[in-house]
Amino acid sequence: MPITFPNPSRSYDASIRAVRFWGYDSAMEASFFVSFAALQSIEPRMTSDETSILTAFDDHRDRICDTAARVYARGHKGSYNIDRSDF
Numbered sequence: 001m002p003i004t005f006p007n008p009s010r011s012y013d014a015s016i017r018a019v020r021f022w023g024y025d026s027a028m029e030a031s032f033f034v035s036f037a038a039l040q041s042i043e044p045r046m047t048s049d050e051t052s053i054l055t056a057f058d059d060h061r062d063r064i065c066d067t068a069a070r071v072y073a074r075g076h077k078g079s080y081n082i083d084r085s086d087f
Contacts, residue, residue, distance in 0.1 A: 003030065003072045005065040010057055012050045018081070019057045023068060031079040032068045041084045063087075 003023045010021040018033040036053065040046055042063065043056035057064065067087055071080050 003069050005068070010054065012053050014050070019053060021057075021064075021068075023065075023072065025072075025076075030072060030076075032071075032082060033079065034064055034068075034082040035084070038082055038084045038087060041087055 003025045005021070005023050007022050007024070010019050012019050013033070016033065017036040019039065021032050021034070023030045023032060034057065036048070039053060039056045039060075042060050046052050046056040064082070067082055068080065071082055071086055
């Protein structure tokens, strides 16, 4: 079964400048972190405030989840970082 992203929850972690979200492979949960730089590469008008960052994530969620699935397929681990180079 491929990884899915049915949980719409996401949060911004200012300490690492990334949006965290979760994917599920059967009963296994995996954490994903999409960096500020990665979001800015797909939404250049995004500003650095939390609302703008989360809006950019929401506006591009399908693309981000597709990218997350490709990153996940490279090898299974507990958490995954998605950077600008992944897009």
